[in-house]
Amino acid sequence: MTDVDAGFWTTVADTVAAVCLLAGAFLTFAAGVGTLRFPSLLARMHAVTKPQVLGLILGLTALALRVRNWSAVAMLVLVVIFQLATAPVGAHLVSRAGFRTGKVDETELQPNEMDPSSTDDPH
Amino acid sequence: MAVVVVVAAVLVVSAALLALRRIEKGPSMLDRALGLDLLTASLVGAIAIEAAWSRRTETIPILVALSLVGFVGSVVISRFVAREPDGDGEVRSPEEVAAQARAADVPRGEQFGGDHPGESDEADGDRRERRNRS
Numbered sequence: 001m002t003d004v005d006a007g008f009w010t011t012v013a014d015t016v017a018a019v020c021l022l023a024g025a026f027l028t029f030a031a032g033v034g035t036l037r038f039p040s041l042l043a044r045m046h047a048v049t050k051p052q053v054l055g056l057i058l059g060l061t062a063l064a065l066r067v068r069n070w071s072a073v074a075m076l077v078l079v080v081i082f083q084l085a086t087a088p089v090g091a092h093l094v095s096r097a098g099f100r101t102g103k104v105d106e107t108e109l110q111p112n113e114m115d116p117s118s119t120d121d122p123h
Numbered sequence: 124m125a126v127v128v129v130v131a132a133v134l135v136v137s138a139a140l141l142a143l144r145r146i147e148k149g150p151s152m153l154d155r156a157l158g159l160d161l162l163t164a165s166l167v168g169a170i171a172i173e174a175a176w177s178r179r180t181e182t183i184p185i186l187v188a189l190s191l192v193g194f195v196g197s198v199v200i201s202r203f204v205a206r207e208p209d210g211d212g213e214v215r216s217p218e219e220v221a222a223q224a225r226a227a228d229v230p231r232g233e234q235f236g237g238d239h240p241g242e243s244d245e246a247d248g249d250r251r252e253r254r255n256r257s
Contacts, residue, residue, distance in 0.1 A: 014124060017175060018124060018127040021127055021128070021131045021171075021172060021175060022127055022130065022131055024131070024168060024171075025130070025131035025132075025134035025135050025168060025172070026134055028134060028135050028138040028161075028164060028165050028168050029134040029135070029137055029138045031138060031161055031164070032137060032138030032139070032140070032141030032142055032161060032165070033138075033141060035141060035142055035145045035157060035158060035161050036141045036144055036145055041151070041153055041154060041157075044145070044154060044157050045157055048157045048160050048161045048164070051138070051161065051164040051165065051168060052160065052164050055164065055168065056164065056167060056168075056190075059167070059168050059171040059172070059175075060171060060186075062171070062175050063171045063174050063175045063183075066174075066175040066176075066178055067174070067175075067178050067179075067180055069180060071180075072180040072183055075183045075184070075186075075187060076183065076186070078187055079183075079186045079187050079190045080190075082187065082190040082191050083190040083193075086190065086191065086193065086194040087194065089194055089198065090156075090160065090193075090194035090197040090198055090201075093197065093198050093201040093202065094153050094156055094157065094197050094200075094201045096201070097153060097200075097201035097202070097205035097206075098151075098153045098201075098205070100205075100206075101151075101153075101205050101206050103151055103153060
């Protein structure tokens with residue numbers, strides 16, 4: 001399987017990569033279960049966020065430990081930066097649209113910062 | 124490593140199937156957007172597992188593209204499709220679609236000459252109430 005030298009550090013890197021891969025895949029699976037089982041929109045969004053950030057970082061760490069190639073690692077860091085920049089935008093817009101179309105139970109929000117009667121500017 | 128790769132692939136594929144189930148169930152477009160996000164995340168995970176297994180680096184640009192484009196779907200849905208008319212989140216049978224088209228035909232022909240099928244939905248009287256799951 002491996003064409004690099006099968007030294008001690010290679011074994012260590014492969015083992016850490018395997019653990020990271022399993023953890024990332026488990027987070028993705030947990031998000032799948034949460035997406036299907038959780039009752040409300042915001043709870044499902046909480047579950048979906050897990051593989052988008054931590055699961056991605058774990059999987060890409062495993063990939064970097066397996067390929068051990070600096071140009072590949074630079075691109076993987078770029079992937080993480082892009083994901084960290086775009087995932088909050090998508091989650092924010094989905095939750096705001098859910099709130100404005102009445103899909104969020106406002107009595108569950110403590111405190112409800114989108115309440116128009118609150119003193120803060122909700123927009 | 125082979126066992127780890129197989130277990131991780133099974134976990135990621137079942138997560139993708141659960142996301143597909145959520146996309147099919149809805150009940151709103153925003154839930155489908157979340158399912159789409161999870162589908163993209165599991166696709167990224169699957170590509171990473173394959174690249175880690177075969178030590179390939181050619182597929183890494185796909186990850187860059189997916190992480191950049193993946194959020195566009197949920198942004199577009201929440202900006203433009205979130206405010207759906209009542210009953211839009213339900214999958215209707217062909218008979219119901221035909222009945223609604225027949226009921227909507229008369230006002231559409233009078234008002235717009237049949238050019239605006241989306242507007243004529245407002246004239247439909249017997250839509251079921253969409254259930255908000257909260």
